[in-house]
Amino acid sequence: MSKHRRHWSESEKKAILQYYQEHGVTSASRQFEVSTSMIYRWASDSSSATVKEVETSxxxxxxxxxxxxxxxxxxxxxxxxxxxxxxxxxxxxxxxxxxxx
CATH class of the missing domain: 1.20.5 (Single alpha-helices involved in coiled-coils or other helix-helix interfaces)
Incomplete structure (x- = not known):
């Protein structure tokens, strides 16, 4: 396993989350070579950001x-x-x- 951490752009994260919603976390994890826990974290962060946008609007x-x-x-x-x-x-x-x- 590589010691170098991979950085994902916001557009890459959105694409992965979109794929995850359509095909599931396991498939997305394999397709993009990212851990399932990272996908779940991004999904959680994404939903929290949406709630904050609504609250402040x-x-x-x-x-x-x-x-x-x-x-x-x-x-x-x-x-x-x-x-x-x-x-x-x-x-x-x-x-x-x-x-x-």
Whole structure:
């Protein structure tokens, strides 16, 4: 085994990861002569980077606006649920089946 470490460019890593997703880790490892653990590490790093990009793509102002909007929608759903429960309770009280005749 060589003592020299091989360096992979970002484009090579992306190509290997693409091949890995299509053909599996064993096949990719053999095809590109890279260890399976390295492929798994690249895949993990790639998914972490994607999550960080998504997290930072929303500004703080936008984030707080979304929180307020979410809260308002939750309150609206709660009000509608309460209305439905009240109507159901009233219908049960006034139902002709419950009256004794």
């Amino acid at each position: 929303v500004s703080i102002k936008e984030y707080h606006r979304l929180l307020r909007e979410n809260q308002a929608l939750k309150e609206l759903v709660a009000e509608k649920e309460l209305e439905i429960r009240i109507k159901d309770a009233l219908l049960k009280k006034t139902s002709p089946l419950n009256k004794s005749g």
